[in-house]
Amino acid sequence: MASLKISITGVRGIVGETLDPRLLTNFAQAFGTLVGPATVLISRDTRPSGPMVTSCVAAGLLATGCRVVELGVCPTPAMQWAVKSTEAGGGIAVTAGHNALEWNALKFVRQDGLYLNANQGEELLNILHQGEFHKAPYREVCPAVETEALLPQEHARVLRRHIDAKAIRKAAFTVAVDCCNGACSGFTPGFLGSLGCRVVPINTDTDQPFPHEPAPGPKNLGQLRALVAAAKADVGFAQDADGDRLGVVTEKGEAPGDELTLCLATEAVLSRGDPGPVVTNVSTTHAVDEVAERHGREVIRTRVGQSFVAEAALSNEAAVAGEGSGGVMFPRINCAHDSLATLAHVLELMAHVGRPLSSIVAELPSIHMVKLTIPCPPAKVSAVVEQIREEAEQGVFGGAIDLEDGVKIIDEGMWVHVRASITEPIIRVISEGPTQQAANDLAERFAWRVRRAVM
Amino acid sequence: MVTARSPVHTLKVSISGVRGVVGESLTPQLVVGFAEAFGCYVEGGVVLVGRDTRQTGEMVRSAVVGGLLATGCRVIDLGVVPVPTVLVAVKHRQAAGAVAITASHNPAQWNALKFAQSDGVFLNSYQATELLDVYHQGEFRLARTSEISPVETDSDAVERHVRLVVQSTDVDAIRARRPKVVVDTCNGAGAVMAPDLLRELGCKVKVIHGKPDGDFPHDPEPIAKNLRALCRAVKETGADVGFAQDADADRLAIVSEKGRAIGEEFTLAFACDTVAAQTPGPIVTNVSTSRMIDEVTDRHGGQVIRTKVGEINVVETMLRERAVVGGEGNGGVVYPRVHLCRDAMAGMALVLQGLAEHGTISAWMRRFRPSGMHKTKIECPSSRVPHAMAAVRREYADNKLDLTEGLKVLWPDTRQWLHIRPSNTEPIIRVIAECDTTGAARRLCEEAVAILRPVVNA
Numbered sequence: 084m085a086s087l088k089i090s091i092t093g094v095r096g097i098v099g100e101t102l103d104p105r106l107l108t109n110f111a112q113a114f115g116t117l118v119g120p121a122t123v124l125i126s127r128d129t130r131p132s133g134p135m136v137t138s139c140v141a142a143g144l145l146a147t148g149c150r151v152v153e154l155g156v157c158p159t160p161a162m163q164w165a166v167k168s169t170e171a172g173g174g175i176a177v178t179a180g181h182n183a184l185e186w187n188a189l190k191f192v193r194q195d196g197l198y199l200n201a202n203q204g205e206e207l208l209n210i211l212h213q214g215e216f217h218k219a220p221y222r223e224v225c226p227a228v229e230t231e232a233l234l235p236q237e238h239a240r241v242l243r244r245h246i247d248a249k250a251i252r253k254a255a256f257t258v259a260v261d262c263c264n265g266a267c268s269g270f271t272p273g274f275l276g277s278l279g280c281r282v283v284p285i286n287t288d289t290d291q292p293f294p295h296e297p298a299p300g301p302k303n304l305g306q307l308r309a310l311v312a313a314a315k316a317d318v319g320f321a322q323d324a325d326g327d328r329l330g331v332v333t334e335k336g337e338a339p340g341d342e343l344t345l346c347l348a349t350e351a352v353l354s355r356g357d358p359g360p361v362v363t364n365v366s367t368t369h370a371v372d373e374v375a376e377r378h379g380r381e382v383i384r385t386r387v388g389q390s391f392v393a394e395a396a397l398s399n400e401a402a403v404a405g406e407g408s409g410g411v412m413f414p415r416i417n418c419a420h421d422s423l424a425t426l427a428h429v430l431e432l433m434a435h436v437g438r439p440l441s442s443i444v445a446e447l448p449s450i451h452m453v454k455l456t457i458p459c460p461p462a463k464v465s466a467v468v469e470q471i472r473e474e475a476e477q478g479v480f481g482g483a484i485d486l487e488d489g490v491k492i493i494d495e496g497m498w499v500h501v502r503a504s505i506t507e508p509i510i511r512v513i514s515e516g517p518t519q520q521a522a523n524d525l526a527e528r529f530a531w532r533v534r535r536a537v538m
Numbered sequence: 539m540v541t542a543r544s545p546v547h548t549l550k551v552s553i554s555g556v557r558g559v560v561g562e563s564l565t566p567q568l569v570v571g572f573a574e575a576f577g578c579y580v581e582g583g584v585v586l587v588g589r590d591t592r593q594t595g596e597m598v599r600s601a602v603v604g605g606l607l608a609t610g611c612r613v614i615d616l617g618v619v620p621v622p623t624v625l626v627a628v629k630h631r632q633a634a635g636a637v638a639i640t641a642s643h644n645p646a647q648w649n650a651l652k653f654a655q656s657d658g659v660f661l662n663s664y665q666a667t668e669l670l671d672v673y674h675q676g677e678f679r680l681a682r683t684s685e686i687s688p689v690e691t692d693s694d695a696v697e698r699h700v701r702l703v704v705q706s707t708d709v710d711a712i713r714a715r716r717p718k719v720v721v722d723t724c725n726g727a728g729a730v731m732a733p734d735l736l737r738e739l740g741c742k743v744k745v746i747h748g749k750p751d752g753d754f755p756h757d758p759e760p761i762a763k764n765l766r767a768l769c770r771a772v773k774e775t776g777a778d779v780g781f782a783q784d785a786d787a788d789r790l791a792i793v794s795e796k797g798r799a800i801g802e803e804f805t806l807a808f809a810c811d812t813v814a815a816q817t818p819g820p821i822v823t824n825v826s827t828s829r830m831i832d833e834v835t836d837r838h839g840g841q842v843i844r845t846k847v848g849e850i851n852v853v854e855t856m857l858r859e860r861a862v863v864g865g866e867g868n869g870g871v872v873y874p875r876v877h878l879c880r881d882a883m884a885g886m887a888l889v890l891q892g893l894a895e896h897g898t899i900s901a902w903m904r905r906f907r908p909s910g911m912h913k914t915k916i917e918c919p920s921s922r923v924p925h926a927m928a929a930v931r932r933e934y935a936d937n938k939l940d941l942t943e944g945l946k947v948l949w950p951d952t953r954q955w956l957h958i959r960p961s962n963t964e965p966i967i968r969v970i971a972e973c974d975t976t977g978a979a980r981r982l983c984e985e986a987v988a989i990l991r992p993v994v995n996a
Contacts (some may be wrong), residue, residue, distance in 0.1 A: 099682040099907035101597035104604045111568065132683045134609075137602030142566040157960045185683045220561040221647045228600065292684075402906065 084288055088506045091204025092388065095179055095506070098132040102187055103137045110189055110207075112216035114175060117207050118193070118355075120148035120219065126235075127155070127160035128178040128266040128325040132187045132405025136177045141228050144175075144536075147218030150350040152229045158266045158287055158326030159190070160240035160421035161395040167196030167417055169234070178266065178325035181298035181408075187219025193413050196417045197397070198390040239274045245416055246427045247355075250434040252279030256431070259283045259316040259332070261307040263299075264291045265324035267422065268479035274423060277432065283314040297323040299330025301338040318433065318440050320426045321431065327420035330407035331429060333441040333533040341409035342368040342450050346424050348411040350447065351432035352403040353378035358414070362396040362404035364388070365487050366500050366513050386488035387502065393418040407452075409453065451519045453526040455506075455512040459537045464503040467536040471501045474532070499525050501533060510537070550647075552963060554848070557641060560594040564601040564649055566601040567591050572621040573605025574680075575673035576637060582610035582681065583634025583656075586617070588617065588624035590640040590786040591752035596956050598639045602651065603689055606637070610681030616695045618750050618785035620727045621652070622881035626702060626774040627695040628658035629877070635689040640727070642761035642785035646752065647782075659857075659878055665880035672932035696731045699876075699883065703909050704738050706875040708894075712741030715894035717778040720744045721886075722768040722794075724758045725751055728787035728882060735883055739890060743895035746771050758784045760791035760869055762799040773797035779889070779899055783882040790882035792889060795897035802869035803828040807906060809871040809885055810863050812892035819862035823856045824848070825942045826957050826970050827867035830906050847959070854877050863888075907953070910976030914983045915966045918994045923960045926967060929993040930958050930986060944968075956982045958990070967994075 087101035088094070094110050096102030115123065123144050127133040133156070141151045152171070154162055161175040166174040174192035180187070191199045191207060198209060210216070255499040258280040262268040268287035275282045285306060286294045297302045299321040311332050319332030331347060333339050349361055349371055360381040363371055372382045383399055385391040396404035396414045405411035410420030415429070431442075436443055459467055469533065472490045474480070483493025489502025499514040512530045516522035544967045549563035550556070558564030577585065585606050589595040595618070606613050614631060616624060621638045628636045634656050641648035652671060653661050661669060672678075719741040723729040729750040745757045746767055747953050756764040760782040772793045774778040780793030791802045807830035810821050818839035823831050824847045843850040843859055853872060856864045857911050865871040870880035873888060897904035918926055930945055935955075940946035943968075944959025956971045967990060971982035 098608075098686070099680040103678070103680055104574060104608045105567050107604065108566040108570050108601060111908075130683060131686045131688075134688050135604055135607035135686050137604075138600045138607065139566070139570060140598050142569065142601035142604060145594075145600065146560070146566045187683075216559045218565065221559070221592075221594050221649075224594045224597050226558060227596050425899070 089208065090196065090505055091129070091192045091208065093188055095182070095184050095186060098135070098187050101184070102136070104135070107136055107139035107189070108143035109211060109392065111140040111175065112147050113174065113207055113211040114191055115144045115147025115149045116210050118173040119217065120153060120223065122150040122170060124162055124166050124171050124174040125151060125153050126157040126174070126176050126266070128183060128186055129156055129264055129268065130179065130324070132200040133177055136187050140175055140177065145224055145228070146219060147172045147217045148223045150225050150229070152231050154231055154235055154268065156266050157235040158270055158423060160327055160417065160419045160423065161235040161270070163192050163196040163240070163419040164417045165234045165376050166192050168192065176325060180276060180325050180327060181323045183296065183297070188435050196419055197393045200390045200394055206329055227476065231408065232469065235270065240268065242416065242424050242427055243277065245413070245471070247434065248278055251430045254434040255279055255281070256317040256430060256433065257281045257314060259284050259285070259307060259310045259319040260288045261310070261312050261319070263295070263297045263322060263324055264294055264331060265293070265297060265322060265326065266289050267268050267322045267326040271322060271423065278427070281432070283310060283316055285310055292514040293324065299323055299328050300341050304330055304332055305340045308332050308336040318429065322422045326422045328423045329411065329422035330409055331443055334439050335441045339444050340450060341446065342370070342407040342452060343444065344407050344409040344425060345405040345407065345411050346374050346447050346470045347369050348405065348428050349374045350405050351428040352413065354381055354435070355434065357402040358401035359400045362392055362399060362401040364392055364406050365485060365491050366502070367407035368450045369498065369515055370450050370453060373448045384487060389420055408445045417499065448514070451517065452515045452524045454510045457512065457530060457533050459508055459510045461508045463537060464508065464510060467533060468501060468503050470536045471529070471532060497521060497525055499529050550963060551670070553663045554660070555650050555652040557644070557648060559647045560597065560866060561647070564598070566597065567599035567897065569598055569651065570605035572651055572673055573602040573637065574678040575669055576635065577606045577609025578672050578678050579669050580611065580634040583612070583632060584614060586614050586616055586624055586627055586631060586633050586636040588621070588636070589947050590621070591618055591725060591729070591750045592641065592646060592785065593752045595639055595752065598649050598651070600639050602639060607686050607689070608680055609678055610685045612626050612687050613689045615689055616888045617691065617693065618727055618730055619695055620731055620883065621700070622788060622877060622879050622883060623695050623699040623731065624635050624881040625654055625658040626699045627878045628654055628656065630698060631692070634875070637802045638786070642786050643784040643789060645757050647753050652719065659853055660850050662854055662932045680978070682983040686837055690716065699951050700731060700735045700738055702876050703735060703887050706873065706884065707739065711894040712890045716740055716742065717890060717893060718742045718775065720746060720768060720771045720775060720777045720780040721750050722765070722780065722782040724783060724785055725749050725753050725755060725785070725861060726758060726783060726785035726787065731787070731883060732783065732886070735885065738903055739887060743774045743889065743984050744771065744775055744777065750893070752922045754785065760784050760789050760802060762801065763790060765793060765799040769797045769799055779893060781886050787879040787882040790871060790885040790901065794903070796900060800903060803830060803867045803911060804903065805885055805889070806865045806867055806870045806871055807831060807834065808892055808902065809873065809888040810834045812888045813863035813873065814840055820859045822852050822859060822861040822864035824852055824866050825940060825946050826959070828857070828911065829953050829955065829972055830909060833906055844940065844942055849880055864993040869973055908974050909972055910974060910979045911970065911972045912976055912979035912983050913968065913970045914987060915968045916987050916990050916994060918965060918967045918990070921967055922994050922996070923967065925996070926990050926993045927958070927960065930989050933989050954978070954982065954988055958986055
């Protein structure tokens, strides 16, 4: 499979194979042409290829006359917040997020701190492919790359203002945290400490490789669960390499799943009385709807992808938004997935409720989901999804049909979603049901149809 | 004389490196590509990076570092330093090579990459051709993530270079003389070293244009028309000597105690005179450099070996011949005891050492036969070059000839010479002459041009 993914969300590739310096400078110059000449902030995660990628990006930006400010190793949400809160015209996150170590990527942030939307992403690619970049005359090329290490710390200070830090301090939680040797390693322990928590950190050495896959799903939380038990912690948090997603472990050492992170955050924000609806994508658990309903709120569902959720959160003035991947955004702070903000809100909820996290989780709806991927030749992807859509519209499956993104069929407390991945030649089948068995059966029923259509 | 052709190409990819105008031809894509090619060429070893003070230096540096890291090189960033400092450091750090980011004497809009090998000498023409082949083939061996290391810095390179120059000079003689010196570093890389070195040598120092910020107060080429401020400062302060360096401190020009720019040919003549007086031996320079170098060996013994024009030709011959000193008439002094590269710092030290013996620059100049040089050029399509050269060869067939590069005609009795050579980089033929007066030299050049012109235009 190709190890280069160029899409409207940016460019991602394997260092040493496809993500090479010329491609990186080209993208940086294209971005500088799109937003500049302007100040552009660069953040990176802890991948060893980060300095190489950052150098190339800085060169490309400088050549277009942009002023370049390097934030160094810093959580992506902190950079996004800094772009929004300063005069910067944009930002570039050098991070492959939850992908494995050998990958790296550029993610492009616009002036208001959100990722480029689909139209802007397309515009960037058009500039890239046309290959005619703005070339600043030598007098307009900035003579130095600036560095700014304090700006990301400012993000933490602002976060504390948005939560009931006093209540959290009073609760004096013991918190285990797994930073995956990623961008949050230098931030989260200090931030938790400032909230009066006793912090038990692991994997905070940024010179070391990722100790496990960086996605904070249950299968990567074994170490954290053991740590929570050993340290008798009140809660465990796992962050991915660039700090946008959060996984949660209860004081019993249980990992209720990444879909639950958004439910916890939603409960925290709505129980506090923040106004506004909840925004999520069509593939995220319907447990969110139940939580919202308890508080009399609406749920707005968008296509899958952070930029779709973020723009809907912005335009609907949402109280909270996010995706089932563990990425949650708090529009009053910024419309960007932010694991630091998320863990702060979970702690606030725990402090306000005054009961162990496992009992809070127990009161949330239980989540039974299945996520399958079915390989499909790129040429057939659209036709396969189209066939499922036609069958759905002919009433083969019954239930309500949602065509926001691929095909989603909702029937009596169950749903299944069939959509093409935009980054890989696969079709995803996601289902949710009242029991794991029901979710399995539903997913398999559709997977069978998809496989048949693929053949 | 010719005027510039239009459109002018601002990219020069040649065996001496890659040079271009930022905002036009020297793009980050080109720079990362060449850095990757060089990274592959040195097979991912330790590579030093240094730059002059140009405004675009950081952009080019970022691209160079990115390209080198991607090919698995360990990068040591020396920051803003003279080019000779980079080359000295290559040896000290036992690096596999170096990239110097500097357009040397070219105006501010230019920048360039120059590549050095593990002995701290720029790539020769064969190696440079090899590097170009790697670049053009475009298949670079890229390092895996785990093979990429963070950039290191080295802030002691200048200090080590200062020490090396001081150790290679008769410091006591200079300190006893305690000369008053004005130095114009053109806000270039020399600014981070020249003042310290001069003080270390016991001079009273006044620095002009000493901010290493790349804001060139004049074109960085150290030729007379760019040295007016220095001449004035020498006069005003009653200094014994004025020194001017280009942006990366490889070339040096001298202003006499009378406030007169004495011409860059004297720089090498003085340096050779100083070295030959203490250590007679082979001296290497190019065929177009002043006859004053021959006077040095007449006086002190040793022999002059003449090479094709170009630093690398001089340096490689020096290495082969174990030369005691060498360089080129444009103010580029190579003093092997310091390092085999053009070095304005070593040049200053040698001139100051000689000054201690000769008293004043003017008195020292009088030790040489009066000399006048003239340089001109004629535009010539490359296909007409052989015909043009044949014509002058025929015309001067009865004279003593030197065919090292192009055609050099010598008149041993009057010590006049005329050098006619096609340029390697532009469609022109250069014509240079040296006589006792510049008037006579001009007439020699005009005579040659008169022979060339009808053939060129045929």
